[in-house]
Amino acid sequence: MLDTPGFVEITPTADIRVARHGNRAKCLQRLIRMDLPVPQTVALSFDTVRGIAEGHLPDLATLIALFEGQPKLLSVRSSSEAADWGGPNAVLNIGMNDRAHAWLSNTLGEKAADRIYLRFIRSFAIEVMRLDEEAFAEAETPAIARDVYEAEIDAPFPQAIADQLAAVLRSMARAWEGTSARLLRQAQGAPADAGLGLVVQRMAQGMGPGQSGAGVVQFVDPATGDPQVTGRYMGQSMGREALRRREKAIYLTRDPRGASLQEMLPEVYTELLEIGARCRERLREEMQVEFTIDQGRLAVLDAVRCPREARASVAIATALARDGIIPRAEALLRVAPGTLSHLLHRQIDPAAERRVIARGVAASPGAAAGRIVFDSAAAQAALARDEPCILVRRETTPDDVRGMHAADAVLTERGGSTSHAAMIARGLGLPCVTGATGLTISYRNRQVRLPDGSTLTEGDVITVDGSSGQVLSGKVATNEPALDGAFGDLMAWSDAVRDIGVRANADTVADATLSRTFGVDGIGLCRTEHMFFDEGRLTVMREMIFAETGPDRAAALERLLPMQRADFTELFGLMSGLPVCIRLLDPPLHEFLPSGPEGVQALAEALDRPLSEVRARIDAMQEYNPMLGMRGVRLGIALPEIYEMQARAIFEATVAAQAAGHDVHPEIMIPLVTAHREVELVKRRIDGVAGAVRDESGTDFRYDVGVMVETPRAALRAGEIAETSAFLSFGTNDLTQMTYGLSRDDAGRFMSAYVNEGVYPEDPFGTLDIDGVGELLLLGASRGRKARPDIVLGLCGEHGGQADSIAFCRLAGFDYVSCSPFRVPVAKLAAAQATLMASKHAAAHKPKA
CATH class of the missing domain: 3.50.30.10 (Phosphohistidine domain)
Incomplete structure (x- = not known):
């Protein structure tokens, strides 16, 4: 073995590292350690490839001399640190020249030699020298292709293997440094300065006489992750030709539709199955294996993590854990939280044609x-x-x-x-x-x-x-969601690991039922306004809005009371034993009124009032900036009858649910708070209603009153607000909007430009702004806890289902995050991963005894 500063032959004991030579180089070393028939391979380090891009080639004569046999035909493949980061396409049969063609004509036959030479000239011209593919489309012999090349380049086709290899290495190194390649790998999470390794491997021909060819095999279904041998094999071929030319390839397993490798070469097929099983156990992963067969002898060229869709990703990780090949903790870390979204909803069939x-x-x-x-x-x-x-x-x-x-x-x-x-x-x-x-x-x-x-x-x-x-x-074909046993296992393992709660934003019984199915820790946000938009309730709500006096409003609200009480009673029964956080009415009242002429006409008829009066009242209620106007706690102070009715509905539902044997823990949340005095005023009325319901029913019950922190001032004055609040629930949707001075409904028009120009690293409504909004969360949490150590901290904005936000909340000492029901599984997995990563970090930095 020769080890130079620029390259090293891959042997069982060579110093091959993923961080220095890339993922493929390390995988090939593991295959060699497993005594698999891997052709001789040399790895070039990241530093060497960077040097090549800058014009500094390693000692190619020494590198080429490492390879044995004649003719010396080599391949070069990319080896990035992570397989998902990609890299330039492989180049095969480097070293193919007139002399090698003559040699192969004698050993493999002239027809096979012509095919190999023609393929290399085309590949070298198009992939390496960047010549137009169309110019070589009609070249049917090596001689013609070489003439086309020389006419295009105005230079002879290189015959020396060192010249060919140098050109290939330069081309691949420079392609990696290009702008398009950099942007593509950064989209996959690679750092801007990520390195590329290259592996140079002796060609294992699949073009010989008898049973010779090449194929690709994997041992699980890429869609479901179920055990299944999939792939193709093609005689007299190289590389991944069997996948590109499926019409000429054959199946691997017996298939009524055509010939198969299992029937043609049963011993080789059995050997492939054994290789798959050994890779799964030793590499702790389901692998896709690229192989060649040379006159009945098998060679393994490469093995990569097999491609998989979302469902298969979950199934493979959980199966490996169940079989004891990887720990459950590693299975949790292997599944990207966002993957679960694809399992919970119908998705476009990958094979379907799209016309965007x-x-x-x-x-x-x-x-x-x-x-x-x-x-x-x-x-x-x-x-x-x-x-x-x-x-x-x-x-x-x-x-x-x-x-x-x-x-x-x-x-x-x-x-x-x-x-x-x-x-x-x-x-x-x-x-x-x-x-x-x-x-x-x-x-x-x-x-x-x-x-x-x-x-x-x-x-x-x-x-x-x-x-x-x-x-x-x-209409484009879709695939149905798949919540199978693997999904259930992943959720159960997440629950066993995570140390931060995950609640659901649920406004209806259907939402709560779904949330309970996902094993939620309670309801973190129940928006009561959505309960008023049913046709029958909306009319009564509008009557209340049009009432001129407190008693008239109270009379209309009296009709809404049994409706709200019924909603809460059903909700409490469904969520028995879990907290239910109910937000009092939040939106401005004009949102309950019609805007179009037909709706205004219908309202006038329902209220039995003149159309002009109804229209004038609607116009009078319009605000210049309603989202910063009379909404939230301001409604509760200006029109106290609304919150009093809602509080009574909550408490009477609590009594009814307790009588039915349910364990009820309502949390009443006051929205859009900016000052301690607001909380005092509203809480006093809520406590008064609670006392009245206790007296009327003869039943005691517990409840908590807290606030939704969605204004910067509430976060800054959290210490004062906490004095009369059992919990602080940070609503990051409005908090982000008010911190930035951005409308979350309109920001989409220019947000992409802002992100592209680097003004913001991400859309702050999609990814929590740790630096700005995050600092308000930290201030609010620390000041709230200092004033009231037992205060419960939660986050109930849509950021609650986002992995980075969950990790941040966990570090900030929050008790729970809350998100929409369909994001609960995503949040649970992200919470488990945040816990595991924090444990790893703590263990790595633990002082040695």
């Missing part, structure tokens, strides 16, 4: 197809006909919630990842694309204009892919 007609923000995962509708009435009519539909809006408001319940997906012209449409869609498990670029909706014409100028009308069929942000033409 618009793109926007991937606001809620999953995919659905249906006919376009433009309002809630049309969506509900489609539901009555059992006809799938897509609700298309400029942007949604609370008045659209009924239509969203009826629709199969939502598409909006405006908005971002935390807009109203996005948040409600995630809660409902609806696919949603918001802020679709170039989309123009005309409600009058019942049409939507696409970016290319074409139009779609109501009733046309589209497919919304909320996982990618794409809108597709027509």
Whole structure:
């Protein structure tokens, strides 16, 4: 073995390291240690490849001399630190020249020699010298291809193996340093200065006489992860030709559709199965193996982590853990939390043809197809006909919630990842694309204009892919979600590891039922306003809004009381034994009023009031900036009857649920707090209602009152606010909006430009801003805990389902995070991973005894 500063032959004892030579080089060494038939291989380090890119070649004469046999034909493959970071394509048969062609003509036959030489000239010309592929399309012999090359380059085709190898190494090294390659690997999580290693390997020909060829095999189904031999083999071929030319390849296992390797070479097939089993046990992973057969003899060229879809990723990790090959902790760390989103929703079939007609923000995962509708009435009519539909809006408001319940997906012209449409869609498990670029909706014409100028009308069929942000033409095939045993195992193992709670944002019994299915730790946010948008309740709510005096408001609210009480009673029964945090009414009252002429007319009829009076009252209630106007706690102070009714509904439901044998723990949350005095005023009234219900029912019950910290001032004055609050729940959607001075509904229009220009590293509504908003969380948490050590800290914004946010909250000492039901599994896995990574970090920095 020769070890130089630039390269090292891969042997069982060579100093090969992933951080120096890359993932592929280390994997090949492991295969060699397993005594598998791996051709002789040399590894070039990251530093060597950087030097090559700068024009400093290693000692190629010494490198080439390491290889034995004649003719010396070599391949070069990339070896990045992580397999997902990619790298330049492999180049095969380096060293093929006139002399090698003559040698192979005598040993393999002239036809095989011609094929090898022709393939190398084409590959060298196109992949290495960057010549136009079209120029070589009609070259059917090596001589013609060489003439084309020499005409294009105006120089002879290189015959010396050192010259060919030098050109290949330079080309691959420089390609890695290119802008496109750098951006692609950075998208996969690679640092900007990530290194590339290269491996030079003696060719194992699959072009010899008799049973010779090449193939690729893996031992699990790439879609499901179930044990299954998949792949192809092709006689008289090299590399991955069997996968590219499937029409000429044969199956590996017996198959009624055609010939198979198992029938042709049963001993080799059995050897491949043994190799797969050994790789799984020794490499602790399901591998895809590239192999050649030379006159019946097997050679293993490479083994990489087998490609897999989301479901297979979970199945493989859990199967390896169940079989004792990896610890459960490692299985948890191997699955990216976002992967679980693909398991919980229907997804576009990977084999389906896509025709993208618009793109926007991937606001809620999953995919659905249906006919376009433009309002809630049309969506509900489609539901009555059992006809799938897509609700298309400029942007949604609370008045659209009924239509969203009826629709199969939502598409909006405006908005971002935390807009109203996005948040409600995630809660409902609806696919949603918001802020679709170039989309123009005309409600009058019942049409939507696409970016290319074409139009779609109501009733046309589209497919919304909320996982990618794409809108597709027509109905595209989808795959159903798969919550099998592997998913259950992963959730159970996550629960056993994580040390921070995961609650759900659940507004309805359906939300709570789904959350309970996912093993949630309680409800962290129940938005009571969504309970008022049912048709029967909305009319009563509007009567209350139009009431002139406190007694008139109280009379209308008296009719809403039994409805809210019934909602809470059912919710408490379903969540028995778990905390339920109920947010008192938050949005401005104008959101409950109609805006269109038909809606205003209907309201006037329902209230039996003149149309002009109703219209004037609606106009009078409009605010310049309603999201910073009379909403949240301001409603509770200005119109106290609303919060008093809600408190009574909560307490009477508590009494009813306790009588039914349920363990009830309601938490009442006051929204949009900015001052300690606000909490005092509202809490005093809530406590008064609690006392009255206790006296009337003769039943005692427990409850907590806390606040939603969603204004910067509330975070800064958390010490004072905590004095009368049992918990602080940080609502990072509004807190981010107010900290940045950005509208979360409108920021999507320019956010991509801001991120691309480096103004913000990420969209702060999609990824928690640790530096800015995070500092407010830390200040609020520390000041709250200092004033009241037993105070409960939670995060209930959409960031609660994001992995980095969960890790941050855990380090900040939060008790729980809360997110939409369909993000609960993602949050649970992310919480478990954060706990495991923190334990690893602590162990690594533990002082030695």
